[in-house]
Amino acid sequence: MALQLTINGISIGAIYALIAVGFAVVFNIMRFSNFAHGGMISACAFISFFFQRAFDPPPPFFVTVLFSAVCGMGIALLIDTLGYRRIRLKNSPKIYYFLMSLTFAILIEQILTVFFGTDIYGFPSVFKSQTFEIGSMIFKTMNIVILAVSVVILVALVWMINKTKIGLAIRAVAINADTSRLMGINSSVIVTVIFIIAGVLAGVSGVFLGVQYGVFPSVGPSMMLKGFIASIIGGLGSLSGAIFAALALGLIEMFLTFFIGATEATVILFGIMLAFLFIRPQGIMGIIVEDKA
Amino acid sequence: MTEQILKTHNLSKAFGGVCAVKDFNMEINAGRIRGIIGPNGAGKTTIFNLLSRIYKEDEGTIEFAGQDVTSKSQIEVARMGLSRTFQNTRLFVGLNVLDNVKVALDHDGKYSLFSALFKLPFRNKQERMIKEKAMSCLELLNLDEFAKLSPSNLSYGYQRRVEIARALANDPKVLMLDEPAAGLNPEETSMLMDFIKDIQAKYPNLAILVIEHRMELIMNLCDHIYVQDSGLTIAEGTPAEIQSNPKVLAAYLGEEE
Amino acid sequence: MSAYQTGLIVQISITIMTVVAVFAMTGLAGMFSLGQAAYMAVGAYVTFVLSRFLDIPYPITGIISILISILLSWIIAVPTLKLRRDYFALITVGFSQMILALVLLFEDFTRGSIGFSKIPRMDNLLLVSLVGLALIIFWIRNLKYSRFGRMCIALKNDEIAARSFGIDVYHLKIKIYVLASAIASFAGILMALRNRVITPDSFGWAQSAEMQIFLFFGGTNSLTGAILSAGGLKLLPEFVRDVTLFGVSMQEYRTIIYAILIIIVINFRPQGILGEKEINFKWLKNLYRRFKQSILKKNESYD
Numbered sequence: 001m002a003l004q005l006t007i008n009g010i011s012i013g014a015i016y017a018l019i020a021v022g023f024a025v026v027f028n029i030m031r032f033s034n035f036a037h038g039g040m041i042s043a044c045a046f047i048s049f050f051f052q053r054a055f056d057p058p059p060p061f062f063v064t065v066l067f068s069a070v071c072g073m074g075i076a077l078l079i080d081t082l083g084y085r086r087i088r089l090k091n092s093p094k095i096y097y098f099l100m101s102l103t104f105a106i107l108i109e110q111i112l113t114v115f116f117g118t119d120i121y122g123f124p125s126v127f128k129s130q131t132f133e134i135g136s137m138i139f140k141t142m143n144i145v146i147l148a149v150s151v152v153i154l155v156a157l158v159w160m161i162n163k164t165k166i167g168l169a170i171r172a173v174a175i176n177a178d179t180s181r182l183m184g185i186n187s188s189v190i191v192t193v194i195f196i197i198a199g200v201l202a203g204v205s206g207v208f209l210g211v212q213y214g215v216f217p218s219v220g221p222s223m224m225l226k227g228f229i230a231s232i233i234g235g236l237g238s239l240s241g242a243i244f245a246a247l248a249l250g251l252i253e254m255f256l257t258f259f260i261g262a263t264e265a266t267v268i269l270f271g272i273m274l275a276f277l278f279i280r281p282q283g284i285m286g287i288i289v290e291d292k293a
Numbered sequence: 294m295t296e297q298i299l300k301t302h303n304l305s306k307a308f309g310g311v312c313a314v315k316d317f318n319m320e321i322n323a324g325r326i327r328g329i330i331g332p333n334g335a336g337k338t339t340i341f342n343l344l345s346r347i348y349k350e351d352e353g354t355i356e357f358a359g360q361d362v363t364s365k366s367q368i369e370v371a372r373m374g375l376s377r378t379f380q381n382t383r384l385f386v387g388l389n390v391l392d393n394v395k396v397a398l399d400h401d402g403k404y405s406l407f408s409a410l411f412k413l414p415f416r417n418k419q420e421r422m423i424k425e426k427a428m429s430c431l432e433l434l435n436l437d438e439f440a441k442l443s444p445s446n447l448s449y450g451y452q453r454r455v456e457i458a459r460a461l462a463n464d465p466k467v468l469m470l471d472e473p474a475a476g477l478n479p480e481e482t483s484m485l486m487d488f489i490k491d492i493q494a495k496y497p498n499l500a501i502l503v504i505e506h507r508m509e510l511i512m513n514l515c516d517h518i519y520v521q522d523s524g525l526t527i528a529e530g531t532p533a534e535i536q537s538n539p540k541v542l543a544a545y546l547g548e549e550e
Numbered sequence: 551m552s553a554y555q556t557g558l559i560v561q562i563s564i565t566i567m568t569v570v571a572v573f574a575m576t577g578l579a580g581m582f583s584l585g586q587a588a589y590m591a592v593g594a595y596v597t598f599v600l601s602r603f604l605d606i607p608y609p610i611t612g613i614i615s616i617l618i619s620i621l622l623s624w625i626i627a628v629p630t631l632k633l634r635r636d637y638f639a640l641i642t643v644g645f646s647q648m649i650l651a652l653v654l655l656f657e658d659f660t661r662g663s664i665g666f667s668k669i670p671r672m673d674n675l676l677l678v679s680l681v682g683l684a685l686i687i688f689w690i691r692n693l694k695y696s697r698f699g700r701m702c703i704a705l706k707n708d709e710i711a712a713r714s715f716g717i718d719v720y721h722l723k724i725k726i727y728v729l730a731s732a733i734a735s736f737a738g739i740l741m742a743l744r745n746r747v748i749t750p751d752s753f754g755w756a757q758s759a760e761m762q763i764f765l766f767f768g769g770t771n772s773l774t775g776a777i778l779s780a781g782g783l784k785l786l787p788e789f790v791r792d793v794t795l796f797g798v799s800m801q802e803y804r805t806i807i808y809a810i811l812i813i814i815v816i817n818f819r820p821q822g823i824l825g826e827k828e829i830n831f832k833w834l835k836n837l838y839r840r841f842k843q844s845i846l847k848k849n850e851s852y853d
Contacts, residue, residue: 229644
C-alpha cells in the first residue's frame with residue numbers, strides 16, 4: 001500500500017513539478033508571477049481532450065501530448081504578443097505584468113466556462129490495460145507514464161539550462177538583465193524561448209491533469225496553486241528547489257488525502273507554506289530573491 | 294563644534310567574493326563638508342548604502358551621533374538624522390513637490406490612522422504643522438514657487454534641489470549626497486554647487502558628505518577628501534594635498550585614458 | 551423603487567466598497583492581493599453561521615466576523631509583507647483557496663457547496679449599504695490625503711527611498727492591508743444579506759481579480775477613477791441582458807468583456823482611464839472655467 005501511495009504521490013508531484021517549473025522559468029527571467037500559466041494549462045487540457053476524441057480510433061497518447069505541447073507553445077506566444085510585449089517595450093512597472101497575466105487567466109477560464117460549462121469531462125481511456133502488476137503490487141499505467149514523461153522533460157530542461165549556450169544566456173539574463181544586454185544577449189529572443197518552454201510545460205501538464213482529474217475550466221488555475229506553493233517552498237527563482245518541493249508536495253498530499261481527506265490536505269498544505277515563510281523564507285534551496293538597492 | 298558626528302572604523306563589504314569596500318575609515322564633524330571621490334566602480338555608493346544601512350557590513354563599525362549604529366536598521370538611522378539622496382533622482386512620482394517634502398516629515402507625524410480616517414481636528418492641526426514645516430524648508434531653499442508642481446515637470450537640476458530639500462526637511466545631522474551633479478549640464482552644475490554652499494550657510498550644524506567622480510566639482514566644495522579606488526582608500530587630505538598626490542593622478546589618468 | 555433596482559444599487563455599492571478598499575491597498579500601497587474575496591467569505595460565513603448556531607443577533611456576530619478578518623489578515627501579513635511583493639500575491643491566492651477549503655470542510659455548519667441559505671431579511675439594507683459606502687469612501691479619501699496616504703504612495707514608488715526617510719514600510723503595509731480586509735469582510739456581510747444565500751464559489755480568487763481589474767481600469771492612482779469604473783463596469787452588463795451572442799446571453803460574457811477591456815487599457819493607457827486625476831469640486835470648476843473661456847474665445851473670433 002505504502003509503495004503504491006508513494007508512486008501515486010510522486011506521479012502527482014511530477015505534474016506539480018512541471019507546473020512549478022513552468023511558472024519558475026518565467027519568474028526567473030521576467031520577475032513576475034505568471035498567473036496566465038493556469039489558464040494555459042486549462043486551455044491545453046480542453047484542446048487535448050477534443051483532439052483525443054476527434055479521431056476514431058484515438059491517436060496514440062504521445063501524439064496527443066505532443067499536439068498539446070505545440071498548442072501550449074502557441075498560446076504562450078500569443079499571450080506574450082498580446083499581453084506582455086508592449087509592457088516590456090515601455091518598461092512599465094511589474095504590477096502591470098501581474099495584472100495582465102491575471103487577466104489572461106480569467107479570460108481563458110471564462111471563455112471555456114461560457115462555451116463548455118463547469119462540468120467535468122472525463123478523459124477517454126488512453127491505454128488498453130489501465131493497470132499492470134509487478135509481483136503482488138498493482139500499478140496504474142498512467143501514473144508510470146506521467147512519471148516517466150515528466151522526468152524526461154525536466155531532465156532535458158535542466159540539461160538545456162545548465163549545459164547549452166542558450167541555457168547560459170538564460171541564466172545570464174536571470175542574474176542581471178541589464179548587464180546581459182550590454183554583453184550582447186538579445187533579451188527578446190530569450191523571452192521568446194522562455195515562453196516556448198513555459199508553453200510546452202503547460203501543454204504537457206494540461207494533458208496529464210486532464211487525464212488524472214478530468215477536464216474543466218478551472219483545472220489549471222486550481223492546480224497551479226500547488227505549483228506556486230512548490231516554488232515558494234523550493235525558493236522562488238530556483239528550478240531544482242521547485243522540482244524537489246513539488247515532488248515532496250505530491251507525496252505529502254497523497255498521504256494526507258489518503259489518511260485524513262482531500263479538503264483537509266489543502267488546508268494543511270497552505271499551513272506548511274505559511275510556516276515555511278515564517279521559518280525559512282528563502283525556501284529549501286536558500287535563494288532569496290531581493291530587489292536591488 | 295569639533296564633535297565627530299559620523300565615524301567609521303575598518304568598514305568592509307564584499308559581494309560574491311568581490312571586495313567593494315575594504316577597511317574604510319572616515320570621520321566627519323558637524324558643520325563640515327567632506328567628499329569621497331573615485332572612478333566608477335570604486336565602491337563609493339556602497340559606502341553610502343552601508344552608512345544608511347541598506348547593506349549590512351561584513352566587518353567594521355559605524356558610529357553615528359555618539360552611538361554604534363551597526364546593529365540598527367535603515368529606518369532607525371534615518372530617524373536618528375542620517376539623510377541622503379540617491380544617484381538617480383528618486384523623487385516619489387504621484388506626489389507633488391510639497392508632498393515629496395512632507396513625506397520626509399510624515400513618519401514623525403503625531404496623529405493616528407484613526408484620526409486620519411475620520412479627519413479629526415487634531416489631524417488637521419498636525420497636518421497644518423507638517424505643511425508649515427515643509428513650506429518653510431522649501432522657502433529657505435527658494436523652491437516655494439514649485440510647491441504645487443509635479444516633480445516630473447521640473448528640469449533635472451531643480452529635481453535635484455527638491456531631492457536635497459526633501460532630505461533636509463527633517464533637520465538631519467548628516468546629509469549624504471550621491472553624485473549630486475550627475476546628469477547636469479555645466480551651468481546647472483555650478484548652480485547646484487552654489488546651492489550646496491548656501492545650505493552649509495543656512496544649516497550651520499549640518500555635516501555634508503558628497504560623492505563625486507569628477508574631481509573639479511569636489512575640490513572647491515569640500516575641506517577634506519577621501520579618494521577611493523577599487524574599494525581601497527588610496528589617499529585622503531585637503532583638496533590641495535589630493536591634487537598633488539601622485540597616486541591619485543595615476544588612478545585618474547588611468548581612468549581618463 | 552422595484553426590488554430589482556434596490557438589489558442592483560446594493561450590489562453596486564458592495565462592488566464599489568470592495569474596489570475602494572483595494573484602491574487603498576493596491577493603488578496607494580502597491581500591495582497586489584488576490585484574497586480580498588476570501589475576507590468577504592469570512593465576513594459572510596462567520597456572521598451568519600455563528601448567528602444561527604449560537605443564536606446571537608447577526609449585528610453582533612457581524613462585528614465578531616470583522617474582528618476575525620482583522621486577526622486573519624494580520625496573521626497573513628506578518629510573515630509575508632517582510633518578503634518581496636511577489637510572495638504576497640501568491641500567498642493571498644493560497645489563502646483564499648484555504649478559506650474556501652475550510653468552508654467545505656465545515657460542511658455541517660456552512661452547508662458546503664450547496665450554499666448557506668438561512669439568512670434573515672434586512673429591511674433597510676439599501677440605506678445601510680449607501681451609508682456604509684459613503685463612510686468608506688470618506689475614510690479612504692481622508693487616508694489618501696493624510697500622512698499615511700503620502701507614505702503609502704512613497705513606498706509604492708520606491709521602498710528603499712521611502713525607508714531612507716524613516717518610513718516604517720513594513721508596519722504601514724500591515725495597517726493598510728488589515729484595514730482593506732476589514733472593509734472587504736463588511737462588504738461580504740452586506741452581500742450575504744442581499745443574496746440571502748452564500749456559496750463558496752462566489753468568493754474565489756477570480757472575484758478578487760475582478761476587483762483589481764476594476765481598479766486598474768479606472769486608474770490605480772485615482773480614487774474617483776476606481777469608484778466610477780467599479781460602478782460603470784458593474785452596471786454595464788445590466789444594459790445588455792437581452793442581447794445574445796452564439797446563443798449565450800451577453801451577461802455571461804461579462805467577465806470576458808472586462809478582461810478584453812483591461813487588456814486594451816493596459817496596452818494603450820496603462821495609467822487607467824482617469825490616470826492620476828481626481829474628479830472633485832476643483833476639477834469641475836476648472837472644467838467649467840475652460841468651457842467658458844473656449845466659448846468666449848469663439849465669440850471673440852466672430853467679432
